[in-house]
Amino acid sequence: MTFEATDTLYVALGGYALGTLAALLSLFIGAKRLQHIGLLLMIGGFAAHTAWIGTICARTGHPPLTNLPEAASFVAWLVFAFELALWIRYRVYAAVFFVYPLVLLLLTISAVVGENFKVLDPELRSNVFTMHVLFTTVGVAGLFIGLAFGLLALLQDRALKNKTRGRLWEWIPSLDICKTVSFRALAIGFSIYTIGLIAGVVWSYRTDAGLVEPRVKQIFAITAWILFGVLLQSYVSNTYRRPRTLFISAGAFVAIVIAILGIRG
């Protein structure tokens, strides 16, 4: 039996699945130890995931962002990397209940679609293209983190206002931390995502002589951009506590997921 380089994708998927299961179980049992086990499994999955991304880069000679499985996988990888960095910095336990399933979902999409690695047509290769895919992906990962922490901030605000504690009370860090991380992740993610979109428009103009093609991917990418912009504005104007924030966040999440699913080589 030989071990194919692409098998690392399934190892990563296994690690993420078990890690997510352990983290979700810890929510019901209330055992931090179980969440630590979940984190270790996720880190194991992350190592395998990194190896898989490295394999794609080595084989194609460019970042793994040219088709849906590659893009979904890369977003998942970045989201977990950001989450890990934030966990080390703030020890935020509650974010894992949103972030781990998201990472698992994205990598599952990657594994289920199962398209082969795509080597980019040399004619399409350019720095602008690399910039487009890299910036939009990094931006999306930042926006996902911003959404997760924004949700935590809302939950914490409601719990403090209503003087009730939900299951997540113990796991959520202070309101200020949730709000600060959410705002910064959204602001940074939005800026990078915007640069990525602009680069995409420029690249599209150069290759197809058109600014934007009205396809599902493009329409939802721009819808997500508008919704994230509104969300960011609600932080700036300090109106993020209002119920509409939840609807905007949900809309932005759905739009960005559809945009990712719309990626075709």
Added chain:
Amino acid sequence: MPLILVGLNHRTAPVDVREQLDVPDPKLPDTTIALRSIEGVDGAALVSTCNRVEAIVSTRDEDVIANIVEWLAERSSSVRTDLEKHLYILRHGDVVKHIFRVASGLDSMILGEPQIGGQVRKAFLTAQELGTLDSLLQQLFDNTMRVSKRVRTETGIGEHAVSVPYAAVELAKKIFGDLRGLQVLLLGAGEMGELTAEHLHALHVKQVFVANRSHERAVELATRFEGEAVQFDRIDEHLAKCDIVVASTAAPHYLVEPHHVKRAREARRNRNLFLIDLSVPRNINPAVAEIDGAYLYNVDDLQQVADANLELRQQKAREAEQIVVREVEIFRKRLVAQDAVPTILELQQRLESIRTSELEKCLRKMGPVTPEQREAVELFSTQLVNKILHYPILQLKDASDEPHERDALRRTIRKIFGLR
């Protein structure tokens, strides 16, 4: 496990009895040495807190209990029979379980309180420095500290506040995270407000402003918290500077109204504001709670938080008790096994000498044998001896922690196998 513990605590003795036996920190070394010098005591440590005094000794003679009780009675200048009513005496495994529970905060007046772990540690460290710990007590000390840490880490039993002032501080942390750099406004000089401000000050808030009807009292409190006394009629302007407001006055009306808070929030660019109203009648208009970013808790709300936390601690205490039971069993088995080592070694030597002498006789009778045949016979004899020894060794290692029962088992085995 020849361990004995004689002591009293908040459940068995009233404060007037406890204070007679209390050992102040500077006297702890001398008192520990005095305990160790009691006839029959091999090793000694003394735990003394405001809620308990416990003498822990290792000894081979249970008669030492009477001497310890006598010594305690002398120290407290009370009649022995009067003191005995308040004392509890624990033996062997019960001592281990008790000390594990004490260090984990499971036997404390405030369940799970963290200070007791440090107090037990200090008692053992003092004894260690004085050389009054024998190897048994040293092992007990090491394991007690490990179990205490394990209980606190795995259950988080001491993490939640169970008093109103601490509950207020805990909520402040839930809103702001790190309290350093925050400014606090203390309105009034009520006892609970003062305590809350004290806890906040201990967590290094940047500044405490104190406003009170009596300005002198405000100055006094401000000096204590290294803060600033402000005029009572200038509360409004300080509200905008502060992140936490603690109201604890005797005023019969609201001192802080929604428009004050709205103005303050605007001035502080909508940063969160935590308002703690500990007064009855209340000093902060409840309508303030409707304002975005203003979190208002009154004394009942905080009491509910403290009660919920206590319930949580009780739940965690059940998990902690299970850890303690498992750890006591591990410790007991380890000690019993250690205790059995000399007998086991003797037993093995005895049977080995029988085996080798009988093997030689057997080989002589067999005449010339090949190396393979010799090896086979040797292997057979070794395996036979090991099988015979298996159950006696198992019994010795897994014996009761009651020294009498263990000695009886040891004697029986020694008799059966003809050991001296």
